[in-house]
Amino acid sequence: xxxxxxxxxxxRLETMRDFDAESVxxxxxxxxxxxxxxxxxxxx
Amino acid sequence: MSAHIGIVSILFDHKPEGICTGxxxxxxxxxHRLSIYTSGKAKTAFQHPxxxxxxxxxxxxxxxxxxxxxAHWRGEPSSNFYLxxxxxxxxxxxxxxxDCFYGRAWPHGSLVxxxxxxxxxxxxxxxxxxxxxxxxxxxxxGQRFMADLQRMVDQAVALxxxxxxxxxxxxxxxxxxxxxxxxxNHIGPPAKVFGPPETNTDFYYLGAVGPTRPADILLxxxxxxxxxxxxxxxxxxxxxxxxxxxxxxxxxxLDNVEIxxxxxxxxxxxxxxxxxxxxxxxxxxxxxxxxxIVEYLRVDRPVLAITPAGSPVDKLMTRAPDxxxxxxxxxxxxxxxxxxxxxxxxx
Numbered sequence: 001x002x003x004x005x006x007x008x009x010x011x012r013l014e015t016m017r018d019f020d021a022e023s024v025x026x027x028x029x030x031x032x033x034x035x036x037x038x039x040x041x042x043x044x
Numbered sequence: 045m046s047a048h049i050g051i052v053s054i055l056f057d058h059k060p061e062g063i064c065t066g067x068x069x070x071x072x073x074x075x076h077r078l079s080i081y082t083s084g085k086a087k088t089a090f091q092h093p094x095x096x097x098x099x100x101x102x103x104x105x106x107x108x109x110x111x112x113x114x115a116h117w118r119g120e121p122s123s124n125f126y127l128x129x130x131x132x133x134x135x136x137x138x139x140x141x142x143d144c145f146y147g148r149a150w151p152h153g154s155l156v157x158x159x160x161x162x163x164x165x166x167x168x169x170x171x172x173x174x175x176x177x178x179x180x181x182x183x184x185x186g187q188r189f190m191a192d193l194q195r196m197v198d199q200a201v202a203l204x205x206x207x208x209x210x211x212x213x214x215x216x217x218x219x220x221x222x223x224x225x226x227x228x229n230h231i232g233p234p235a236k237v238f239g240p241p242e243t244n245t246d247f248y249y250l251g252a253v254g255p256t257r258p259a260d261i262l263l264x265x266x267x268x269x270x271x272x273x274x275x276x277x278x279x280x281x282x283x284x285x286x287x288x289x290x291x292x293x294x295x296x297x298l299d300n301v302e303i304x305x306x307x308x309x310x311x312x313x314x315x316x317x318x319x320x321x322x323x324x325x326x327x328x329x330x331x332x333x334x335x336x337i338v339e340y341l342r343v344d345r346p347v348l349a350i351t352p353a354g355s356p357v358d359k360l361m362t363r364a365p366d367x368x369x370x371x372x373x374x375x376x377x378x379x380x381x382x383x384x385x386x387x388x389x390x391x
Contacts, residue, residue, distance in 0.1 A: 004240040009344035012364035019232040019338050025071035031226045033045050035201045
């Protein structure tokens, strides 16, 4: 069985930052700004 | 930028997709005002000054054929929550019409309602596909269903998917420009550190198994492992006992296998596990990044994934090779399954 090493799991959590709510919300914001800007440019 | 977003989610804060939507909403409230168009099936306990719920009843949903016919007669996309979609279209937030509408499937009815609202108020439409259509391993979606979906995709200014593989898969069935699609990850729960497990014998599989999510590799592989580790136990949580009993005779039986009912308290199960199991070996093509694998990777337990080489799960596991094991060299006959080198080495 795999030995338990807290440091290994801490490192794993760090690699999963792009699944944090804040990271995903930031990606969403970038997308929203892009599509809404594109739409307002088209409207002009 | 700050916007007023209409989030359309029938199962808000409930079931995996609704829970993921709930996590996204909590993060978006830092910058945006949100109106949640949802149903009586949702959980609406969470409150925030910039959040408003618009709740419509969802019953009755049957006879489904009648509602499909009604939608067809009205020239609308069919919906698995037809009446809810019609009711929710009449609701208006107290602060006015949202700047855009974002429909979050599953269920598919969330997309239909979001598209109707966006049309009605001439606002941009965004759609989220938690799963692609038709889902891998499931029967082909009907021609009309896919045509309805195409109309909504054409209307949308943006589509979100949980990984690049799902975007590519969906483009085999629906036409859209690649630059209309965005990858928006699942949102994991807050990380948990439980400390070492109490036992080192218990393998846990959390979630559904069945004909479209076969578990025979998992079961047969476990029994092969048990030949060398007799005290090992395999615990299924929320899996169909009837299905597992039906495959057991050809997969080594159910000795040392426990089948527990569904629970919303998955954290306690993850804490109890010595190893968490992920399985998408028999899903063709294996394009999913499941919410479950994201949850697994945010607790301090080793994860064993039985998945094809190059799948999204395989790629995710390579981020943490010290605490994960990937088995992707399984054989087709049950007796020699679960024999990937990666499995033997650390376990």
